Amino acid sequence: MAQGTVQVTHTGTSRWRRRTGEYASLAAALEAAADGDVLTIAPGTYRENLVVRRAVTLRGPDGSHGSVRIAPVDGVPLTVRASAVVQDLHVEGQDAAAPAVLIEEGTPELLDVRVVTRSAAGIEVRGGARPTVRRCSVDNPAGIGIAVVDGGGGVFEECEVVAAGQEGVAVRSGARPRLDRCRVHHAAGSGLTATGEHSSLEAVGCEIYEVRGSGVQVTGRATAHLTDCDVHRTTADGITLDTDAVLTLADCRIHDIPENAVDLRSRSVLTLTRTTVRQFGRNGLSVWDPGTRVDANQCEIFDSTGDYPAVWVSDGATAVLDSCRVHDVPDALFVLDRGSRADVVDSDLSQVRNTAVSVSDGATAQLDDCRIREAATGAWFRDHGSGGTLNNCSVDSTRTGVIVTKGADPTIERCTIDSPGEAGAYVSAGGRGSFLDCRVTNSGGYGFHVIDGCRTTLRKCRTERCARGGYEFADAGPDAGDAGPVVEDCTSDESTSLRTPPETREPAVHTVTRSPGLLGSIPGQRSTEQEPLVTAAAPERPARDSQDVLGELDALVGLESVKREVRALIDMIEVGRRRQQAGLKAASVKRHLVFTGSPGTGKTTVARLYGEILASLGVLDKGHLVEVSRVDLVGEHIGSTAIRTQEAFQKAHGGVLFIDEAYALSPEDAGRDFGKEAIDTLVKLMEDHRDAVVVIVAGYTAEMERFLSVNPGVASRFSRTITFGDYGPEELLRIVEQQADEHEYRLAPGAAEGLLKYFAALPKGPAFGNGRTARQTFEAMVERHASRVAQVADPSTDELTLLYAEDLPEQP
Secondary structure, eight states: OOOOOOOEEESOOOOTTTTTEEEEEEHHHHHOOOOOOOOEESEEEOOOOOOEEESEEOOOOOTTTTOOEESSSSSOOOEOOOOOOESSOOOOOTTTTTEEEEOOSSSSSSSOOOOOOSSSEEEEEEOOOOOOSSSSSETTTTSSEEEEEEEEOOOSOOOOEEEEEEEEEEEEEEEOOOEOOOOESSOOOOOOOESTTTEEEEESSSSEEESOOOOOEEOOOOOOEEESEEEEESSSEEEEESOEEEEOOOOEEEEEEEESEEEEEESSSEEESSOEEEEESSOSSSEEEETEEEESSEEEEEESSSSSEEEETTOOEEEESSSEEEESSSEEEESSTOOOEEEEEEEEEEEEEEEEEEEETTTTEESSOOOEEEEEEEEOSSSSSOEEEESSEEEEEEEHHHHHHHOOOEEEEEEEEEESSSSSSEEETOOOOOEEEEEEEEEEEEEEEEEETTEEEEOOOOOOOOTTEEEBBOOOOTSSSSSEEEEEEEETTEEEEOOOTTTOOOSSSSOOOOOSSSOOOOOOOSSOOOOSSSOOOOOOOOOOOOOOHHHHHHHHOOOOHHHHHOOOOOOOHHHHHHHHHHOOOOOOOOOEEEEEEEESHHHHHHHHHHHHEEEEEEEESSEEEEEEEEEHHHSSHHHTTHHHHHHHHHTTTSSSEETTTTGSOTTTTTTTTTTTHHHHHHHHHEEEEEEEEOEEEEEHHHHHHHHHHOHHHHHHEEEEEEEEEEOHHHHHHHHHHHHHHHHOOOTTTTTHHHHHHHHHSSSSSSSSOOOHHHHHHHHHHHHHHHHHHTOOOOOOOHHEEEEEEGGOOOOO
């Protein structure tokens, strides 16, 4: 058969044999052929637009796979409108407005067809067509890989989308295809999409990977069923559901996802069975909005690579986990917002770096027959309206078993809490809750620790082997009235029973007074060592007189403008205090300050002295300095930042909170950064406790100006900005002289001149350390002096104390 010809073989019994023969074009052969005929195409490139209207077989020659190219200049290269068989062809298209292969009618078969094109779609199935497509591949970097639309269907077996400029497989407008053992990868959009009411996609044994969008996207009332599929290495979420979408996953694997492994919202419904979710950068399951629901059975969610909760339920959504495992994650389950609910049955939550179960903002969580172990906090019910039930659960090897705060009111029933590092159950800051028939054993702190006079109910509870005691109740102070826990039929291995008649509503055990605290000293989650919840007060240093502290300020090298600013502020505060004592109105003076300048210019030292001065004037209770930075205030997950900021503020109560490099709380590319939460929390605390803590924010001048300009709520809280200038060579020399005098060294003749030249030659870029540089220079001189004098057998006093110019280090 000559190249460029088509041989038509008639297979029927008709006497009309003239169709058998060779034809010079495909169009002529197709025109001559009838149902059942075989068209064998000789190797070559055919610049024709083929339309198959009869049930023929159209194939390349045996043993020459891919030798027949259908490559017209424009339009649709291959259109199938009959139950034909198309086999072993190479189809190329160039029309961005048309598909390369269009299947419009019948039940045709496409076998071993390779589509390499730059078309609107590689293969498009529409209308009543129900093809069977086997071992075909699509490479279409300009459009959709496979599109099934307008009620189309069919089966795709062992097919591969090698590349797609949009979605790998797109199903819409009521189409209903099935994919069996297919691979979809290197798509610029989602791997699989199903959109629109009555659209449905079924995939079995498929793999979706290396796509720039979501691996699977189901939206707009569409449904999808995935069985034994792999979704991995996406750029966006692994699976996305939106607007009444319905998806079922069975025996699937979702992994290596940089964003949410599964994200669903807007009344979508997801059912997972025997599916694993691992190595995800944000949430494993992210569930949003009223009517949205996840049902997971026998699933495993683990090995998070980010700092977000494994399961996130918010805005009125619902999640059900039955016989599931969640482990090796920062947080296991977060349920937020009124109307949101999580039901967890017979599941394991383990190896959780922070909180296993967090319930906040009015949400509800119900856990039955669950096991929580190896977490910083087992379950935390955070605030008013938040509640639910822990029933017949075990909480093992946590830092704190259960925390209840800020009006939350859960029921903890028939639960065991074993080996908590601190308290088994901790209730503070207006938390409520009922603990019924619960047991705490082997606690490193108290069994049940209830402070602030919280109205908690303990009934038929027992503690055993608790290091600090079974029960500790602290009231809310003399004005709290009848607040306090209700304890009935509770026992401890320390005593026979603890009883408080419910009608008296008095604290069951009243041993310590309330320690001050914004959150009632909620146990920390970042320390590696256990800290006692109640400690004896350390002996305080005798407070210095303000003149003594001002004298130390004056003794600092340089900083003349800083000293003037601080003295002027102190004078205002002192005169205001005296006017108040005289019964006169005193001008309102904001004591919070902004310190700007380079590192090593004395900002921390001046902050410490400022606190001492305010304490000596009676403005602050203690005047101590607590120094923090971004890492101390900003947490890794939602909710932890406010707690860290509150803890830092509480430590500074009565003194000065010094925030170094405060501009880092508001980076220029903030995005979803939690620094904003720290700023908002700080502003509120400064307002609520304006007389208890002085806040000083510090950092480079330009960065602090930007920080204040983009956070006007912060800027309005500060009275003035004090700029710390860089030290000059003479001031750096004076610091070295002070250091030498303090450590019993002396500068030899010529050393001072050498130091001035050395400091004058130092580069004064962003890395210049000012006073720190002076101290480092002195330390380097001492080291070089030691190396020199160590060679002297019997050094004199001068040799042991004199520093020479040659002891100076080399210029950096």
